Amino acid sequence: MKKSEKRSECPISSSLDVWGDKWTLLIIRDLMDAKTCTYGDFLKSPEGIATNILATRLRALEENGVILKLEHPDSKAKVLYKLTQKGIDLLPILVEINLWAEKYFTIPAERRASLEAVKRDKIGFIETMIKELGG
Amino acid sequence: MKKSEKRSECPISSSLDVWGDKWTLLIIRDLMDAKTCTYGDFLKSPEGIATNILATRLRALEENGVILKLEHPDSKAKVLYKLTQKGIDLLPILVEINLWAEKYFTIPAERRASLEAVKRDKIGFIETMIKELGG
DNA sequence: CTTTGCACTTGCAAATTGCAAGCAAAGGTA
DNA sequence: TACCTTTGCTTGCAATTTGCAAGTGCAAAG
Numbered sequence: 001m002k003k004s005e006k007r008s009e010c011p012i013s014s015s016l017d018v019w020g021d022k023w024t025l026l027i028i029r030d031l032m033d034a035k036t037c038t039y040g041d042f043l044k045s046p047e048g049i050a051t052n053i054l055a056t057r058l059r060a061l062e063e064n065g066v067i068l069k070l071e072h073p074d075s076k077a078k079v080l081y082k083l084t085q086k087g088i089d090l091l092p093i094l095v096e097i098n099l100w101a102e103k104y105f106t107i108p109a110e111r112r113a114s115l116e117a118v119k120r121d122k123i124g125f126i127e128t129m130i131k132e133l134g135g
Numbered sequence: 136m137k138k139s140e141k142r143s144e145c146p147i148s149s150s151l152d153v154w155g156d157k158w159t160l161l162i163i164r165d166l167m168d169a170k171t172c173t174y175g176d177f178l179k180s181p182e183g184i185a186t187n188i189l190a191t192r193l194r195a196l197e198e199n200g201v202i203l204k205l206e207h208p209d210s211k212a213k214v215l216y217k218l219t220q221k222g223i224d225l226l227p228i229l230v231e232i233n234l235w236a237e238k239y240f241t242i243p244a245e246r247r248a249s250l251e252a253v254k255r256d257k258i259g260f261i262e263t264m265i266k267e268l269g270g
Numbered sequence: 271c272t273t274t275g276c277a278c279t280t281g282c283a284a285a286t287t288g289c290a291a292g293c294a295a296a297g298g299t300a
Numbered sequence: 301t302a303c304c305t306t307t308g309c310t311t312g313c314a315a316t317t318t319g320c321a322a323g324t325g326c327a328a329a330g
Contacts, residue, residue: 008181045143096227103221
């Protein structure tokens with residue numbers, strides 16, 4: 001993985017340099033859904049990320065301070081990944097993506113409940129989630 | 136450009152299938168900054184997108200109903216690209232990206248003013264912008 | 271009627287992705 | 301203690317995508 005250098009000073013561009021590809025935000029999503037994930041948990045997601053891609057993305061996210069690695073309480077063979085504050089702060093973006101998607105895609109049943117909660121009280125939803133994620 | 140098929144039913148994943156790469160959201164940004172852009176306008180952006188990449192991205196965005204092509208009033212040799220409602224609806228996402236970036240990057244001077252406007256009144260800013268973009 | 275500008279397309283090398291296999295360390299089982 | 305399994309990666313390699321440079325076709329300007 002080549003060192004990704006900033007393409008410009010634009011905030012959108014700088015942000016995309018950190019998480020702007022087809023896989024990274026899915027990792028973030030998994031961590032927001034589950035609070036912590038092991039390497040194997042990410043591999044279980046329905047999109048089917050390849051193991052080498054997952055490894056490079058996790059390393060980049062860690063280097064960028066978006067996630068961190070923790071010891072697993074049960075076993076040294078396992079690793080726990082968790083969002084940092086910087087990662088948790090991506091939540092409003094994920095929320096808005098969900099709201100956009102709701103308008104233009106069919107949302108699967110298991111995602112509907114949290115979407116309704118967002119629509120009922122976006123700010124409250126985000127505050128609650130941030131607390132749960134340990135920010 | 137291969138037909139990009141949906142990787143899953145997840146709203147985040149479906150959204151990324153449409154605009155989740157390092158270039159597409161910069162095209163959207165340019166259109167939100169300028170309301171309409173020509174092909175050459177996109178090429179002038181500081182990130183320096185290659186002409187072939189630009190062409191494939193514009194085609195995909197058009198096929199996905201995010202942008203549309205208009206005749207240029209001055210000349211048939213020119214083309215105007217413009218956001219559809221579906222594209223305009225991406226504004227809240229771009230706004231949240233800007234707010235995230237503000238926390239973790241240095242924002243260039245020319246971007247600060249609109250960021251302050253967002254922070255002062257996010258909903259008002261979005262409403263005003265949507266009107267300007269002709270939604 | 272030649273030149274210039276604009277919107278792309280094409281060719282090709284280099285980088286990235288995706289798939290399958292491999293591997294070391296930790297833990298469980300006998 | 302020896303042996304299998306799980307977990308978290310790394311490696312090799314083909315296929316796809318990117319990035320750069322050059323080229324093409326059509327309008328409009330001179």
